[in-house]
Amino acid sequence: MAHTALTQPAPLAMPTRSAWQRLRASRGWAGFWFMLPTALILGLFLAYPLLKGIWLSFTNTRIGREGVFIGLENYTWLWDDDVFWLSVFNTCLYTVVASVVKFGVGLYLALLLNKNMPFKSIIRSIVLIPFVVPTVLSAIAFWWIFDSQFSIISWSLRHLGIIDGNIDFLGEPSMARACVIFANIWRGVPFIAITLLAGLQTVSPSLYEAATLDGASNWQIFSRITLPLLTPIIAVVMTFSVLFTFTDFQLIWAMTRGGPVNATHLMATLSYQRGILSGTLGEGAAIATAMVPFLLAAIGISWFGLQRRAWQSGGTDR
């Protein structure tokens, strides 16, 4: 050791590094450059529009005309607007019914797919196809299936002797609502089923074997083992599902455009109709902004409502 102390090592560059060299070596500086493209895109096309949307909702901007600040006028106008409240009701109905059914069918399908059977992986791949095909294109197929004159469902029911005349699927308010909700469920079930299936596959089979040896019934196995272990994934999946259902636009636009008599107008479609088609950007932005509190509440309910069960049932609280 003394030896090394005597022989002078070559002077290290460390103390004499310039500010530029220190900057180059710092983590923050490297991180800055690595984050720059993402920050630019998300800043310019996500954060800025989000704020600008809130600002627009306080102005009377129209397409092709700069607006001036008018305070809460857009919102007070909407408050007295029956169509707006109808769209709020539709959106909530659509989200609640579709999400609940999607969850039920999705979980059931995931449990079915988790069983051992021939051609398992092919069946699992086929299930996801409705999710892969662009929503608008499958919505158009539903539009044709629900056609007032040439609907295949009407035809089948007529030939089975159940109904006499054709059903006007998309022309009658509550029927139209049921149809778009069905189409949404059809499109959302594969996503939920496949993600929950991935969760089911992480559950160790030995737990099921142990429970069976202890005499647990199928229902007990499901409610005491499968469901608690699946809750964290269910919380995330349902949060996303609620989020996308609540803000759905394309399915409605392709099938009904909000009709008949606004019965299927969601907040997103109403916002498009008022903001872009009628040109009152301020009012459209107000409707879009009005979605935010509902959205936060919906996310909150599905996230915290489901998440809490994770520790209640003895899991670790993350």
Add this chain to the structure above:
Amino acid sequence: MSAPAPPAHADPRLAPVIAARPAGLTDDSEGMAYLERLPRRLVTTYLPLVIILVVLLFPFYWMALTAIKPDEQLIDMERFNPFWVVEPTFKHINKLLFETQYPRWLWNTMYVSVAATVLSLFASVLAAYACVRIRFNGAGWVGAAIFLAYLVPPSILFIPLATIVQAYGLFDSPIALILAYPTILIPFSTWLLMGYFKTIPYELEECALMDGASRWQILTKIILPLAFPGLISAGIFSLTLCWNEFIYALTFLSSTQNKTVPIAVVSEFVDGDVYKWGSLMAGALLGSLPLVILYSFFVEYYVSALTGAVKE
């Protein structure tokens, strides 16, 4: 939550590192299934499964059938059984390809999707690497912010974005979509890639650092080749999301020749004509096929993207 397990890996050195859990769709454990007898399984498993599969696939069957059905069979449901087709015709598809601008719309969709996907993969690889490995001050907060961006839906952004696109002079231009789509793709891809990057051991990076590699060299020569399955997953999924995107394209594009397939099918064919259905369904079918073919080649990657993004 575990990171999505990449499919079977080429590099033997990583075999112990990247857990051998098969991704998504394959597992061969029989479990306790042998306890159930066939008749019981027929009723409890196969019957409901067949019903659900038929419902899930029927719209596609109907789409394809309508696309090749002659017009007179489409509207005469009494003489011809609507569930089948006699003398299929390619008339609708022909009309679509040679009398409308469909090839052009298909090209627009592909061009916008690929460009937006490449752009967002580039940005999210850098962002994910910075968040996971450079760990600058506040990396955790940046990661959380990116996740929050994931939760902002296009439905509340399209009106202000339309005014911004107008102000930048990008209205009715594919560039607007190429720049706007990454706001949907980057949060998702970054989150997915962060999961993949975390599975790569620090030691590999430290070795490279000792040998004098720069950050950039470590990223391109060590991390990216190892995270390749993650890149494919993120890319495939992003491509699908772009192809599927509707509201931005509907708002930002106005001229017929600039439209993407989803917009064009909804707006260009809907003319009250009873005979529109054939070409409409042909348009929907041709617009879906490229994605379904792509999906059939990359099922495993697709599923790991889907589940990976949710499980993080």
